[in-house]
Amino acid sequence: MTSAVWLEIEPALLPSRIQMAFTLASHVLLVPLGVALPTLTLLMEGIGLARKDGTALRIARRWSVVMAVQFAVGAVTGTILSFEFGILWPRMMGRFGSAFGLGFAIEGLAFFLEAIFIGIYLYGWNRLRPRTHFLLGLVLPPAGLLGAFGVLAANAWMNTPAGITFQGANVSDVDVMAALFTRALGYEFWHFMIAIYMTAGFVVASIYAVAWLRGRRDHYQRLAFAVPFTVAALLTPVQLVVGDLSARAIAEDQPAKFAAVEITWQTRDHNPEVIGGLLDDSGTVHFGISVPALDSVLVGYSPGTVIQGLTSFPTNSRPSTVEANIAHLAFDVMVGLGSAGAALAAWHLWVLVRRRRLSESRWFYRLAALAGAGSYVAVEAGWITTEVGRQPWIVYGMMRVSEAVTSAPAAFVWSMLATLVAIYVLIAFFFIALLLRLAARWRQEDLRESATPEVGVPYGPRPRTFSA
Amino acid sequence: MPEGTAFLLLLAITAYSTAGGVDFGAGIWDLLAGGSERGREARALIDHSMAPVWEVNNVWLVLGIVLCWTGFPLLFQTVFAGLYPLFAFALVGLILRGAFFAFRHIADEPRAHRLADLVFGLSSLLTPFFFAASLGAIASGNLEPISPMSIAFGTVSLAATAFSGASFLVGDARRYGAEEMVTYFRRRAVVAALALIVVGTAALATIAFEAPALFRSMIAGKGLPFALVTMVLTPVVGFLLWRGIFRWYRLLTVAAVGSLVFAWAFAQSPYLVPGRLTIAQAAAPPSTQVLLLVVAVVLLLVIAPAMGLLYYLDQRGTLESP
Ligand code: HDD
Ligand code: HEM
Numbered sequence: 117m118t119s120a121v122w123l124e125i126e127p128a129l130l131p132s133r134i135q136m137a138f139t140l141a142s143h144v145l146l147v148p149l150g151v152a153l154p155t156l157t158l159l160m161e162g163i164g165l166a167r168k169d170g171t172a173l174r175i176a177r178r179w180s181v182v183m184a185v186q187f188a189v190g191a192v193t194g195t196i197l198s199f200e201f202g203i204l205w206p207r208m209m210g211r212f213g214s215a216f217g218l219g220f221a222i223e224g225l226a227f228f229l230e231a232i233f234i235g236i237y238l239y240g241w242n243r244l245r246p247r248t249h250f251l252l253g254l255v256l257p258p259a260g261l262l263g264a265f266g267v268l269a270a271n272a273w274m275n276t277p278a279g280i281t282f283q284g285a286n287v288s289d290v291d292v293m294a295a296l297f298t299r300a301l302g303y304e305f306w307h308f309m310i311a312i313y314m315t316a317g318f319v320v321a322s323i324y325a326v327a328w329l330r331g332r333r334d335h336y337q338r339l340a341f342a343v344p345f346t347v348a349a350l351l352t353p354v355q356l357v358v359g360d361l362s363a364r365a366i367a368e369d370q371p372a373k374f375a376a377v378e379i380t381w382q383t384r385d386h387n388p389e390v391i392g393g394l395l396d397d398s399g400t401v402h403f404g405i406s407v408p409a410l411d412s413v414l415v416g417y418s419p420g421t422v423i424q425g426l427t428s429f430p431t432n433s434r435p436s437t438v439e440a441n442i443a444h445l446a447f448d449v450m451v452g453l454g455s456a457g458a459a460l461a462a463w464h465l466w467v468l469v470r471r472r473r474l475s476e477s478r479w480f481y482r483l484a485a486l487a488g489a490g491s492y493v494a495v496e497a498g499w500i501t502t503e504v505g506r507q508p509w510i511v512y513g514m515m516r517v518s519e520a521v522t523s524a525p526a527a528f529v530w531s532m533l534a535t536l537v538a539i540y541v542l543i544a545f546f547f548i549a550l551l552l553r554l555a556a557r558w559r560q561e562d563l564r565e566s567a568t569p570e571v572g573v574p575y576g577p578r579p580r581t582f583s584a
Numbered sequence: 585m586p587e588g589t590a591f592l593l594l595l596a597i598t599a600y601s602t603a604g605g606v607d608f609g610a611g612i613w614d615l616l617a618g619g620s621e622r623g624r625e626a627r628a629l630i631d632h633s634m635a636p637v638w639e640v641n642n643v644w645l646v647l648g649i650v651l652c653w654t655g656f657p658l659l660f661q662t663v664f665a666g667l668y669p670l671f672a673f674a675l676v677g678l679i680l681r682g683a684f685f686a687f688r689h690i691a692d693e694p695r696a697h698r699l700a701d702l703v704f705g706l707s708s709l710l711t712p713f714f715f716a717a718s719l720g721a722i723a724s725g726n727l728e729p730i731s732p733m734s735i736a737f738g739t740v741s742l743a744a745t746a747f748s749g750a751s752f753l754v755g756d757a758r759r760y761g762a763e764e765m766v767t768y769f770r771r772r773a774v775v776a777a778l779a780l781i782v783v784g785t786a787a788l789a790t791i792a793f794e795a796p797a798l799f800r801s802m803i804a805g806k807g808l809p810f811a812l813v814t815m816v817l818t819p820v821v822g823f824l825l826w827r828g829i830f831r832w833y834r835l836l837t838v839a840a841v842g843s844l845v846f847a848w849a850f851a852q853s854p855y856l857v858p859g860r861l862t863i864a865q866a867a868a869p870p871s872t873q874v875l876l877l878v879v880a881v882v883l884l885l886v887i888a889p890a891m892g893l894l895y896y897l898d899q900r901g902t903l904e905s906p
């Protein structure tokens with residue numbers, strides 16, 4: 117059987133997959149700034165405190181507001197996700213919840229901490245002594261780290277399940293450590309942590325790159341650009357190495373996914389690396405650039421390395437050609453953007469080290485302005501590689517997506533999907549409107565001098581008076 | 585040990601019903617505050633008292649869900665397979681509510697503002713009703729989404745929510761010295777307490793009809809002490825607020841609503857779904873339970889002081905200039 121057949125037997129499968137993908141893809145857009153922005157904010161606050169720089173403190177204070185807004189929207193979309201596990205995949209949860217769920221229990225703890233400390237951090241501006249405020253803020257980065265660990269442990273478990281003992285079809289025992297620290301966690305966790313720090317850095321910097329292009333070149337703009345951009349630039353080359361390690365690891369742990377990602381049809385040595393290109397059902401690759409033997413060299417450091425092809429797996433246990441093509445193109449997009457990011461990072465670091473200043477080239481700032489959006493695209497592409505490449509499995513080798521899906525009527529899932537899309541569009545609109553309003557308010561405040569930016573935002577303190 | 589996890593699950597549900605209930609209740613009074621002009625003052629107060637806890641109560645909800653699927657996977661599967669429509673509606677209410685609460689702060693145009701108020705208010709009805717309805721469907725044992733039991737539980741939840749919302753709004757009005765608003769919400773709290781007594785009695789009758797075993801346990805078994813606490817405290821709070829005695833009323837409100845939830849849970853224990861699934865049958869393997877309990881202990885140790893600090897900062901903020 118192949119995915120086409122399952123889609124016919126389980127009419128709710130298609131809308132469920134689309135809904136899961138849509139809501140996850142939306143949620144993950146909020147994650148980088150939710151998790152990594154606190155660190156950048158603290159870095160900026162630290163600079164402000166160390167150098168007695170009021171501008172740096174003002175930047176930190178404003179970033180803290182953006183971080184709270186992000187977190188609030190993340191909480192809403194995350195809550196939806198947790199219900200979807202039950203609404204869309206009840207059979208997976210019933211069977212594997214005791215192992216798959218562990219990561220989320222830890223994540224729950226982390227989010228609780230984060231929600232409270234974001235509150236404390238926002239309330240604490242000017243109410244606590246600056247040092248105390250900074251020190252309390254230091255809880256946020258590890259809390260974010262712990263949260264990411266939880267989610268990724270759950271995701272890695274789906275990719276390389278471990279730590280469970282069966283009694284018939286039921287899970288009778290769980291080895292907690294083995295289920296949390298599965299093989300895939302090693303690469304997914306570090307790759308993802310670096311990805312979100314890179315993304316947060318590039319995204320925040322891209323805003324001030326646009327400000328530069330519009331002619332703003334004061335201390336405020338330079339500082340708010342340089343700190344996050346430099347953090348991201350330093351991480352980008354590391355990411356290439358870690359990403360390369362991930363690819364090599366999935367060649368071993370998840371060979372069907374690797375075959376899909378490289379659109380390798382037949383098992384062979386001297387396997388070429390195909391850049392772009394599409395696979396058809398007969399195993400022929402159309403379009404694209406093929407570099408002879410490169411894939412074998414990358415995996416095993418020798419052209420003689422044998423790479424498993426898609427046809428070495430039964431059709432009901434490997435991604436379909438369409439899925440393989442999606443995973444492959446997503447992978448190429450991720451790698452392409454990562455390499456482009458590395459080039460831009462090299463430019464920045466070169467100028468910084470050689471000339472001890474920021475670049476003054478318009479082209480540099482144009483590209484820096486694009487780097488933010490590029491990072492988001494790379495993150496999405498990475499998740500598509502991971503998730504679509506695992507098909508048809510929801511738990512690799514143990515349960516197919518078609519065996520996990522809800523028995524609710526397809527019409528119900530389609531209507532829920534339509535409702536959610538409409539609501540998400542609305543949320544996105546409000547979210548952007550709110551951020552734009554904050555930006556406009558801050559620009560005005562720069563002209564005057566007041567500024568308690570955190571009053572009235574989610575998790576922020578209440579205004580001191582109330583009036584109708 | 586699974587009993588321990590089940591108790592944690594109950595605590596999460598109770599925390600969501602009480603803390604979340606206060607929030608949803610405020611939304612219900614927002615809906616009932618009347619036209620733009622008439623309701624202005626009440627809405628301003630509601631806005632003000634909700635802002636700092638905006639959606640933070642979701643944490644309890646998610647904690648409950650995670651405890652459920654990790655600690656009792658089979659319960660999670662059974663409940664969601666049967667009751668997904670109820671959860672879908674509750675969820676839609678939840679998102680719309682959050683979104684439109686935020687939106688009404690940025691809507692400048694009067695018509696858009698009015699619309700935001702309306703959606704916010706209506707979705708504040710949707711979520712507590714449907715979440716409680718799912719508990720009703722569970723309590724009935726047959727997991728029918730639409731049944732007398734689910735409707736009875738949903739209705740009780742609306743009354744309880746409105747009751748706790750009004751009671752806490754009295755407190756907020758007092759804190760800001762808004763005398764008129766104190767009277768306004770005092771009256772509403774009394775009405776809501778009466779409503780809760782009426783609907784609660786009707787619900788008890790429904791339970792007697794639909795789930796006799798549950799009813800027996802509520803009037804003569806493990807559910808009884810908690811049912812009694814609710815029955816006594818609700819009129820007490822109503823009386824205190826009617827006479828304008830501003831002591832203990834918030835704490836007693838929480839106790840009344842909380843023991844309502846406890847009454848249901850203890851009455852149906854050791855069943856998770858009466859007649860179908862017991863705690864022991866649905867429980868995850870012991871090692872998973874251990875991890876959940878460890879997480880809970882850490883949560884308690886770390887969160888309690890942090891919450892205290894946040895509360896202190898919130899209270900101090902109104903005393904001090906920046
Ligand atoms: C800024 C974002 C970003 C960048 C520049 C890259 N990646 Fe990536 N990648 C991710 C963001 C990401 C991600 C979104 O974080 C994923 C999804 C799941 C995960 O754990 O990380 C991911 C997954 C992912 C996977 C799948 C892991 C699995 O399925 O278990 C592989 C093989 C790679 N990446 C490889 C690379 C390579 C070879 C890169 C560059 C040379 C690269 N990534 C750059
Ligand atoms: C935020 C990052 C993620 C993104 C963008 C993402 C994306 C996707 C996509 C595109 C699919 C559809 C695959 C297909 O149908 O061909 C999918 C499926 C799914 N993902 Fe992910 N995913 C992410 C992370 C996760 C995590 C962390 C989990 C669970 C811990 C998860 C659980 C699932 C499930 C249950 C499905 C449905 C079954 C399936 O189609 O594989 N995903 N996801």
Ligand code: HEM
Nearest residue numbers: 147150151190191194195197198220227263264267643646
């Ligand atoms: C680590 C940074 C992340 C942040 C700050 C974040 C934000 C949130 C928040 C606030 C919640 C709701 C929890 C609550 O209200 O208590 C949540 C839930 C969720 N998030 Fe994220 N998210 C993060 C990472 C991710 C990633 C990377 C994925 C998927 C790839 C993901 C998938 C989910 C899922 C499936 C849920 C629902 C289950 C649960 O709440 O435990 N999250 N997220």
